[in-house]
Amino acid sequence: MTTTASAPPPFGRALCAMVTPFTEEGSLDLDGAQRLADRLVTEGCDGLVLNGTTGESPTTTDAEKSALIVAVREAVGDRASLVAGVGTFDTRHTVELAREAEKAGADGLLVVSPYYSKPPQDALAWHFRQVADASGLPLALYDIPGRTGTRIEPDTVIRLAEHPRIVAVKDCSHDFLGIQKVLCRTDLACYAGCDEHNLALYAVGGAGYVSTVANVAPHRMRSVLDAFDAGDTAGAARLQQRVLPLIEAMMAANLPGTVTAKALLGALGLPAGPVRAPLRPAGREALDGLRTAYERLMTG
Numbered sequence: 001m002t003t004t005a006s007a008p009p010p011f012g013r014a015l016c017a018m019v020t021p022f023t024e025e026g027s028l029d030l031d032g033a034q035r036l037a038d039r040l041v042t043e044g045c046d047g048l049v050l051n052g053t054t055g056e057s058p059t060t061t062d063a064e065k066s067a068l069i070v071a072v073r074e075a076v077g078d079r080a081s082l083v084a085g086v087g088t089f090d091t092r093h094t095v096e097l098a099r100e101a102e103k104a105g106a107d108g109l110l111v112v113s114p115y116y117s118k119p120p121q122d123a124l125a126w127h128f129r130q131v132a133d134a135s136g137l138p139l140a141l142y143d144i145p146g147r148t149g150t151r152i153e154p155d156t157v158i159r160l161a162e163h164p165r166i167v168a169v170k171d172c173s174h175d176f177l178g179i180q181k182v183l184c185r186t187d188l189a190c191y192a193g194c195d196e197h198n199l200a201l202y203a204v205g206g207a208g209y210v211s212t213v214a215n216v217a218p219h220r221m222r223s224v225l226d227a228f229d230a231g232d233t234a235g236a237a238r239l240q241q242r243v244l245p246l247i248e249a250m251m252a253a254n255l256p257g258t259v260t261a262k263a264l265l266g267a268l269g270l271p272a273g274p275v276r277a278p279l280r281p282a283g284r285e286a287l288d289g290l291r292t293a294y295e296r297l298m299t300g
Contacts, residue, residue: 009189010138010167011081011108012046013208014222017054019215019261020068022273028064032271034075036215039270041080044222045214048072049110051101052085053147054212054258059276062100069104087112087142091127095134102135109139110170110210115148121156132165140168144193147172154178161186170210171201180204195247199224199240203233212257213250216264217243220297242300249293255282264290 018040021032037048050072051057051065060068069084076082084101086109088094098109111131113124132139141160145151151173158181160166171179172193179201183190189207192198198209202225214221220243228236250260258275263282265272267290275281282290 007187007189009191009207011083011140011189011191013202013225014045014214014218015047015049015081015083015191015208015210016040016045016214016218017049017052017210017212017257018072019258019265019272020051020055020060020064021271022276024273026274026276028060028067029271029273030067030071032273033068034071036265036271037072037075037080040214040218041076043218045080045218046208047081047083047107048076049083049085049210050106052110052142052210053112053144053256054215054261055085056258056276056279057085057087059279062097065097066100066104069101069106073105081107083108083110083140085110085112085142086131087114089114089116091130094127094131098131098135098137102137106137108168109135109137110142111139112142112144113148113150113152115150118150121153124150124152125156125160128160128166129163132163137165138167139165140170140189140191141166142170142172142193144170144172146174154181157182157188158185161188168207171197176200179206195221195251196244199228199236202228212261213243213247215261216250216268216270216294217246217297220246243297246290246293246297249290253286253289255286260286260290263287264294267291268294 021029084106086097143152168189170191170193192201192209195213224239262272
């Protein structure tokens with residue numbers, strides 16, 4: 001199999017890994033989620049990933065996950081695809097979440113490799129096939145070994161691409177050679193999951209990105225892809241470089257992207273609310289750095 005450059009990405013190009021807004025008391029803020037989702041789509045997101053790690057999926061209930069999908073679908077209609085994170089370390093639970101996400105109105109599934117238990121590659125492949133068989137939705141694999149402890153090896157991804165509902169991969173492997181092997185040997189849509197790789201992967205045939213930074217700068221993130229598609233590769237590089245300080249402030253500050261995104265959204269007066277324990281809010285020094293990076297980007 002080879003990639004088909006003309007095939008449209010299954011979930012769009014510019015996807016945001018959306019935070020899950022909470023009230024100050026810590027409950028789910030569905031009104032805030034709708035307002036944030038509408039803003040993200042209006043400012044250039046083709047799709048929203050809900051209930052991912054950035055959406056604090058380890059600390060939201062199954063009922064909250066479904067309610068969030070329903071509310072965001074109501075807010076954005078058919079203006080954007082909704083991809084539901086359903087991955088857990090339990091195959092049975094993941095299957096249940098996949099079916100519930102389909103009922104709630106999701107367009108696709110994002111399935112991270114089971115964490116902590118570190119299954120071997122054959123067991124990992126079996127897990128993904130079970131989830132893919134559980135619903136009628138297209139599925140994106142999520143490879144982030146730094147969080148899960150288990151790599152989805154490129155050869156495993158290539159074998160899984162034979163399943164008709166496994167259509168994409170979100171890559172946070174930091175293995176650029178490995179993801180290019182997947183691009184060369186499959187028709188999978190390969191999305192960058194690390195914002196610093198957005199342009200690099202897109203330039204070699206990637207589908208786009210799933211971005212945490214897009215929570216606060218959706219238009220700036222999308223502009224990189226738009227410039228590249230318009231043939232302005234030098235301009236795309238400049239735009240990627242311009243957003244790099246904000247990427248670094250949000251994603252390389254020894255704080256989870258959820259924490260930095262919510263801190264900056266809150267400082268901008270946008271829906272976010274607190275993080276749930278065991279996460280803790282960003283401190284004053286970190287917030288000052290985030291605001292400085294954001295303001296320089298917006299005025300640059």
